[in-house]
Amino acid sequence: MIEINELIGVVKDSGVCGAGGAGFPSYGKIDVRAKTIILNCAECEPLLRLHRQVLEKYPYEILSTLYQMALSIGCDQVIIGVKEAYKHTVEAVHAHLRSFPIISIGLLPEVYPAGDEVVLIHELTGKVVPPGSIPIQVGVAVFNVETVFNIYQALNMKRPVTHKFVTITGEVKAPCTRYVPLGMTVESVVALAGGVTVENPVYLLGGPMTGNLGGKDDLITKTSNAIIVLPENHLVVQKKRRNTQISMKRAMASCCQCEMCTDLCPRNLLGHPIQPHLFMRAATSGSTQDVGTFLNTFFCCSCGLCEMYSCNQDLTPRTLITEYKGGLRANGVKPPKVEPAPVKKARSLRRVPISRLRARLGLDIYNVKAPLDESYIIADHVRIKTSQHIGAPAVPIVKAGDLVKEGQKIGEAAENALSLPVHASIDGVVTSVSAQEIEIKTR
Ligand code: SF4
Ligand code: SF4
Structure with missing residues (x-):
């Protein structure tokens, strides 16, 4: 069994962060408070395929790595969260479950956003992560499929990302x-x-x-x-190209307070105090009487359901909330401490089927x-960003003219900060280095 500090060291030195989403450094999730590890194979965004494909191709590698991680951390259980609709992937996992007694499979419905960590944890354990908290506060650590595959490669093949x-x-x-x-x-x-x-x-x-x-x-x-x-x-391009100022004007003119955005909001359905229709009313009227409505924007997970699916007036609650939330953060405002309300009884009826979402988009x-x-x-040329994760960028340790090999460390994690190193992805010569990028060309 690998000792937890060694596991943390290998994962950090190999540059592993969440393979998707915000890119949180994975070593930061390896925590003795975790009693459950969840493998996130919800992959709920329409058209994406990679995570279910990787789990179908490498089930033993991924399950054995999760088992190793659970032993190191001291977890009681590992749950493979995968959509029932991914039949080949589910079969591939089932074929190896008997080898790992603490690992079970949790089948997820074909809805959006099943992969949001707060939603995923509730679907698989019944727990609700409190508003503004992170999964470890309910004793859970969530990793997606490719992240665990990267940890497998780091542990067993000494291969960084x-x-x-x-x-x-x-x-x-x-x-x-x-x-x-x-x-x-x-x-x-x-x-x-x-x-x-x-x-x-x-x-x-x-x-x-x-x-x-x-x-x-x-x-x-x-x-x-x-x-x-x-x-x-x-349609998706048109929606993504909308201008925020015009969106605000459109919201002033046509938000009818139908509440559909709130009724279908996945965080609101779990009892978190985000109510996009109230935010739209307050923001468009210029009212500052209810400060709580603005502070509650911290509890939006930016899933986009309200503006890509729910709103019948084609308004943009997510975009406006995100902009507002960014302004609060920039001014040093912190999320308020609040307890969640009970999970809404209608939740199971209000989850949005992927098929309907895909069709509507x-x-x-x-x-x-x-x-x-x-x-x-074979790539003849790459530009490696020093910041591919949440936290401080890597600090380059090579200079123009250096010869590098695939897998060689070219940027060191910043000291005394949440950070990760970066590695060369091809063999070649370093042609330029800046604080943001390291360019490599084949010789
Ligand atoms: S769904 Fe649209 S129109 Fe209805 S309250 Fe929300 S933003 Fe306003
Ligand atoms: S993006 Fe919209 S639907 Fe999603 S959590 Fe935020 S307010 Fe709710």
């Missing part, structure tokens, strides 16, 4: 999931899927709900889950297979 599984889909010739070197450009990764099939393609980086529009020169990082290519006039035509292809990719 140099590559990322990315689903490339939408308007491309051959949708697929590839294992690509960090630091490749979006354009070069899309070429691996045969190139685009529309004029003026728009690149959505991440899922349709929480991803952002990017450009062809954007770089693959440790959190890049997907590139979805869409035509310019696609006009994504059904892109709901095709994107097979996992792990063939080696």
Whole structure:
């Protein structure tokens, strides 16, 4: 059994952070207060494929790593949270469960956002993470599939994080999931899927709900889950391009206080005090009488359901809440301490089916297979970002002209801060170094 401090050291030194989402350094989640580990294979964003594919391909590697982690941390149980709809993945996990008595499987419904940690924990354990708290406060640590795969490689192959599984889909010739070197450009990764099939393609980086529009020169990082290519006039593109000031004016004119955004809000349904319809009323009227409505914006998880699905006036509660919340943080305001209300009785009836979400967003035509292809990719040029995780950026330890090998550390974790190192993703020569990026070209 690996001792917990050694596990923390290996995970940190290998540069492992959450492979998706915000990229929280994984060593920070290895905590003796965790009594349960949950593997997050909800993958609830429409069109994404990679996590279920990796778990289907590497079930033993992932389960054995979770088992090792549980022993080191002192956890009583491990739950594999996977959607019942991912039948091949569920079968692959079942085939290995008998080898690991503390590991069980928890089947999730095909709803959005099943992968939000607070929702996931409630679905699998019945616990509610208090508003503003993190999972460890209810004794749970959540890791997604690729993160555990990266820990497996770090522990068993001494391989740091140099590559990322990315689903490339939408308007491309051959949708697929590839294992690509960090630091490749979006354009070069899309070429691996045969190139685009529309004029003026728009690149959505991440899922349709929480991803952002990017450009062809954007770089693959440790959190890049997907590139979805869409035509310019696609509904999702139009929604993502909305201007905040105009959105506020539209909200002033047409928010009818129907409360649909609150009725379907997944955090509100779990008893958290976020009520987007009240925020919209207060923000659009300029009223500051109810300060609590503004402070409660801290409890929005930015899932996007309110503005991508719920609002019948096509308004943007999430965007406005996010902007407001950012302003509070910038001014040093902290989330208030509040107890959750009881879970809403209607919750099970108000979860949003993925099929309906996909249809409403006009994504059904892109709901095709994107097979996992792990063939080696030769990249002639990468730009490795020093900040691919939450926390302080890595500090470069190479200079222009240095020769580096794939897997070699090129940036050290910042001292006395939450931080991670970065490693070369290809063999080559360092051609430029800045505080933000390290460029490597093959010789
Ligand atoms: S769903 Fe839209 S119109 Fe209804 S209260 Fe929320 S923001 Fe206003
Ligand atoms: S984005 Fe909207 S639906 Fe999601 S948690 Fe925030 S307010 Fe609720």
